Amino acid sequence: MSETAPRRRRTGLVAAVALTALLAIYVWLVALRAVQLIGTGRTVGVVLGAALLVVPLLVLALIAREWLLALDVQRMADELAAAGDLPVDDLPRSPSGRVDxxxxxxxxxxxxxxxxxxxxxxxxxxxxxxxxxxxxxxxxxxxxxxxxxxxxxxxxxxxxxx
The missing domain is CATH 1.25.40.10 (Tetratricopeptide repeat domain)
Structure with a gap:
C-alpha cells in the first residue's frame, strides 16, 4: 500500500464524518421546525409538522444504513488484505486517469x-x-x-x- 493510501482513507473518513455532522444539524433543524408546526395546533401545521418528522427519521435510517455498510466493507477489505486476496486495480487507464x-x-x-x-x-x-x-x-x-x-x-x- 502506498504512503498516500492511509492519508486518502483518513481524508475520506474526515469528509464523511463532517458531511454526516452537517446533515445531522440540518435534520435537527427540520425536526425542530416540525415540532413547532405541530405546536401551533392548527390542522395544516399539525399535518405539515407530522410529515416533516417523517423526513428526519428516514434520513437518519439511511445514514445509519450507509455507515453500517461502510464499516462492513472496511472489515471485508481488511479480511481480504490479510488473506492476500484484495482486488488489484491494474486496468489500463487513459492519460486522464479513466479506466479503459x-x-x-x-x-x-x-x-x-x-x-x-x-x-x-x-x-x-x-x-x-x-x-x-x-x-x-x-x-x-x-x-x-x-x-x-x-x-x-x-x-x-x-x-x-x-
Whole structure:
C-alpha cells in the first residue's frame, strides 16, 4: 500500500464524518421546525409538522444504513488484505486517469463466473462489486457490495446477480 493510501482513507473518513455532522444539524433543524408546526395546533401545521418528522427519521435510517455498510466493507477489505486476496486495480487507464472500459469489461467476466459458481461466498460478491465499479456500473457495484455485506454478516443473499 502506498504512503498516500492511509492519508486518502483518513481524508475520506474526515469528509464523511463532517458531511454526516452537517446533515445531522440540518435534520435537527427540520425536526425542530416540525415540532413547532405541530405546536401551533392548527390542522395544516399539525399535518405539515407530522410529515416533516417523517423526513428526519428516514434520513437518519439511511445514514445509519450507509455507515453500517461502510464499516462492513472496511472489515471485508481488511479480511481480504490479510488473506492476500484484495482486488488489484491494474486496468489500463487513459492519460486522464479513466479506466479503459473495454479492458474493464473483459476483466469483469471471471468475477461474474465466480459468483455464478458460488453465490453464497461474500468474497466473490466483493470482487464482483469492484469489477462493476471499474466497468462504470456504480448501481450494480453498490448492489453487489450490499450482497457481499449481507453474506459477510451471515445473512443469505436476497437475490441473484444484480
Amino acid at each position: 472500459r473495454v479492458a474493464a469489461r473483459a476483466a469483469f467476466g471471471p468475477y461474474r463466473d465466480q459468483v455464478e459458481a458460488d453465490p453464497g461466498r461474500w468474497q466473490g460478491w466483493y470482487h464482483l462489486a469492484f469489477a462493476y465499479d471499474a466497468a462504470g456500473d456504480r448501481s450494480r457495484a453498490r448492489a453487489a457490495l450490499r450482497t457481499a455485506s449481507r453474506l459477510h454478516r451471515g445473512r443469505p443473499a436476497g437475490r441473484d446477480l444484480p
